[in-house]
Amino acid sequence: MAFLEFIRLDERSVIEYVKGVPELKLKLKLELDDDKKVTVKEIGDGNLNFVFLVSNSGASLIIKQSLPYIRCIGESWPLTKDRAYFEAMALEEQGRLTPHHVPQLYHFDPTMSLIAMRYLQPPHIILRKGLIAGIQYPLLARHIAHFMANNLFFTSLLFHSTLDHKRQVAKFCGNAALCRHTEQVVFSDPYQISEYNHWTSPYLDPDAEALRQDNLLKLEIALLKSKFSEQAQALIHGDLHTSSVMVTPQSTQVIDPEFAFYGPMGFDVGAFLGNLMLAFFAQDGLVDQPDDRKAYKEWILQTIEDTWNLFYNNFVALWDEHRNGAGEAYLPAIYNNPEVQLLAQKRYMTELFHDSVGFGAAKMIRRIVGVVHVEDFESITDSVKRATCERKALNLAKMLLKDRRKFESIAEIVSAIRQF
């Protein structure tokens, strides 16, 4: 049975749906009418969509459906279900560039705003949950650095011709509604009174108020917002926090790129680093004695440092490797001596570093006083303790947002984190 118009699937109708799509039937080893053993579980813990795990005798797949509103808010906050289309396009592109770190896309159905993809089996868990549980992932920094460097480099003008680049930019301009959503929740709401904002009250009331009175902070967030809405630098994931990554000690998989569009690279790098910083500041609240997670906190700091440094190295290595390619930003006939090549890379990477720190800080702030918070802090039941952790993170983020250009290396950022 084909679905000719959009209906919201439930645990029953998702089986009917799968039976109507030959390639999904095949994936599930599902013969005609042999659906007695098919199990379905709604496992979406995200904020936006419904996610079904469909299994049959050892085979499984994921069906993810977008509804025309935001799941965690309800129908009062509409959001185009076209986002499934952009998620499918981004999964395909990222899967091509970094196949080992992206779940395979099986199927996209525009009518149903639905994608089917590989199920990331246990022991894969959401990275954020791993960070809350205090689990170390020795390959995480290396994998994420690889994911980011490849996806950002190969979709930028360092690799693209102008014609290819503008064609891709135009395609993803259609995802404007999700860009607008990010603009509101990241760059606007934390700095204005909004019905959706909340925080650990009453403890952080003065902190939230202070954000709305901080002129310098507002100037900096405006600059970042302009970059976000004007600079088509590369195809970014657009929501690369620690709940968009699934992990085991051996595997790192990036999911949920429905916010993907051509934006500033630093928004992805910053999202990941900023969420690691949130995890760092939550640790003291998650255990009885501050020292209980001492070694783990060091591991997080090391991961922050390694992620940036490996990303930097990977990115520059790709640039060196492809510097005689089709990329039109730095033509080899012009950047034709080692000195100018080095200077150009250094300047490019310094700006990217400052962007990343700024965007990371913005993402931290919005998770403490904005509409959607992070489980890292939300799992701290004692609200005094939670507020203390959150305030440290907030104060670091404010400082980073204002002073990011003063930092020259990720090691300096890590030193600053230690001081809060």
Added chain:
Amino acid sequence: MAFLEFIRLDERSVIEYVKGVPELKLKLKLELDDDKKVTVKEIGDGNLNFVFLVSNSGASLIIKQSLPYIRCIGESWPLTKDRAYFEAMALEEQGRLTPHHVPQLYHFDPTMSLIAMRYLQPPHIILRKGLIAGIQYPLLARHIAHFMANNLFFTSLLFHSTLDHKRQVAKFCGNAALCRHTEQVVFSDPYQISEYNHWTSPYLDPDAEALRQDNLLKLEIALLKSKFSEQAQALIHGDLHTSSVMVTPQSTQVIDPEFAFYGPMGFDVGAFLGNLMLAFFAQDGLVDQPDDRKAYKEWILQTIEDTWNLFYNNFVALWDEHRNGAGEAYLPAIYNNPEVQLLAQKRYMTELFHDSVGFGAAKMIRRIVGVVHVEDFESITDSVKRATCERKALNLAKMLLKDRRKFESIAEIVSAIRQF
């Protein structure tokens, strides 16, 4: 007779074409078969297209046709004729925003890559020719400032919602071939060996060579190129030099927006200011005695200063007027006190000023050592004299490109011009 496929029009067939389009027939008061008195003249003096002036008993119109290559180079340099579509769209938008400074669009034919528009009658002449002749235009600065402020403000996120902005950006991404052309001739060719480059040889041989060896200059041009190819700030004209403006002492009309796309505002402002600077430096070569054009040179400098200052005032006035509108860059609930509003505008305008100076300098450089030169210098027959004028302009431009961030006002730029 309708033209069902693209053919290159000539002075004869353009009459047939006009007769086949009812609204053009009407404009020309042309009755059936009454074409005895119709006159046609090819008047294109630009580098890219063919332009026909079609007249009949006092009525006239312009037919502009794009060919699939660059007119001044020939078929060896192909360029998509789709540019007529973007010119038509831009003329329409600019005509809506600044109707007094844009010729009316009568007709667009995608098959024929052709637009028909109002004929700007004498005494309208190309501004560049007026500058060479030493004619003062007392309203020029005010008109151009109005044109730029309105077109740039109303197509930016200071006025646009995010959804409108991305929709427009996507539409103009299709003009990528012309963006690529600009990237090559403005940001690349002057800094590399190119078969198309030429200059007043042998006098400027060392100057041209020095450009290709100047690492700092190459770094700055790379930054500007990135802005040009990544930053979708507003709908820019894309080619706003002094041959894209037609003038009388009372009227200022901006033509030829076929390079239009969503790019950095400073590219337009800089193009205009940079070409005025070229006109300034050409003056001494156009007359026998340096002092012959003393007053006129002062008028050019005053026009440079007035253009920026009036643009600044107009732009900020539009921002103030529309600050509670749909524009999503600076939400009034956040930028809610006079101090932060002022700081935000000051920073925005300072960056725009530095962009304008940088792009202006880049445009000057490319007109001295690149493929297409300006009549201002080309009309100086004595090549020693010409080279002297060009070298001053070139040295100013190099300094501005490298040191633009040190300048705080247009008055300081004018002082610098005087010193060269």
